[in-house]
Every structure is written in structure tokens, then in C-alpha cells.
Amino acid sequence: MKRMISRTAMGLAVAALAVGGLATTAQAAPAAAANSGDPTLTDVYVWATDVNLRQQPTSDSPRLAVRSQWWADAVCQTQGQTVHDPAVGTNNWWTAVQEFAGSDIAWVNNLYIRGGQKIAGVPDC
Template sequence: MTERTTRLRRMAVTGAAAVGAVASLVGAAPAQAAANATTVYVWATDVNMRSCNLFSCPTYGSVKVSRMNVTAFCQQRGDVVRDGAYVNDWWLLVDAGGPKGWISAVYVRGGSNWGGIPGVSTDFAHCR
């Protein structure tokens, strides 16, 4: 074998190994969210996350969501939230990189007053 052929084979093996490693990392990566999850954008700053969709449920202390994409699993009606001209009784169960929590639809882009967020499930089974 010539030196060039040997070098080409080493490059091919190295390239195949790199592709295999990347494929295995992608395949081994945990699923970011269930099939029913939807990415939504929280347009406001310092939005409290709660343990349920009611004001009587505690907030997650210092956990705040601000101007970022979050994964929404479902939405349900809860307490009415008013913020300026915005008003809504829909809440979304979201994951913002920590524990799942509930935020008001008032602070999510794409909704309307008194309406849910398009594309987010209303199936209670998805809220677990």
C-alpha cells in the first residue's frame, strides 16, 4: 500500500468514527419534550412560575421566566390574570430549564385576551 492510500483510509475511518459518534450522541440525547410539547415565547420579564394555575399555589421562589422560549406541555383555565390591556384565564404548564411550572398565557406570545395559545394542548393527560 502506498502512503497516500494508507492516509486516505485513516481519514475515512476517522471520518466514519466521527459521524458515528455524532449520530450516537444525537440518538442518546434525552428527548427534550414529549410529542405533545410546543415551544412558545414568553415576551415579559420576571414572570412567576407556580405549582398550579391558581394564585393560591406557591411560586417557585426565585424562579422567574423572562423573554425566552419555553416548552409548553398543556394549557388549562385557572385564575384570571390582568396586566395592562391584557387579560386571560388560561395557564400553561412549561419547562424553562428547571422544574415544570405554570405561567399565565397573558405573558406568552401568540395568544389573545380570554383565549388559549394556539398549538398548545388542552388535554389534561399532557399536564403531567
């Protein structure tokens, strides 16, 4: 198990380096990352795989990175473009996130963040 987590973490770190704009410390497993970020921000868990992190709260905005099953610091949330995923549902709330080591801000639709349509503990922008 430890070897699998190490390989996953290494793969995520390499992918983050390739993206450039975001920091290189992606987290591999929920238990390993919870409460590891800025204590003034709410930790959120992106539960889905291959989730696009966008420059603005719209799917038309440039993609900054792609993450899977990942913890992040939530800065704030706002209503943006409505996203419909047949497997998950529909939501127009987006959360601005950053990696725990600090990074540029990126937006994730709340469909892919554990916590529901609007994430408790994350302030409105």
C-alpha cells in the first residue's frame, strides 16, 4: 500500500510539474492530506478523477491543470456557468482552490468536490 501511494504521489508530482502554473505537491490520498493546508482556509476533497481546474468559473475558461482524488485549500465559492454531468448531476457553484504548498488560484465545479451543491465552511467570493 505504501509503495502504491508513493507511486501515485510521484505520478501526480510529475504531472504537476508538467502543468507549470500550479505547485508541485499534489496529494495522493484523502487521509494523508486532510488539514495539511492553510489553517485559515477550508480543506476540500475533489473526489472525482480527471477534474479540470479552470482559470475562471466556466468550462469555457482555459484549463490550468487536471487533478484526481485530491485535497486542496478552498479560498471561496461563487456561482458561475452551470455544469451538467449525466453521471453526477447539475451545479452552477464553483470553488476557487489552491494546492496546500500555495499556488495560483484555480476553479473547480462543486459537482466534483465532496460536500454538496454549496460547500459548507467555504465563504462566498
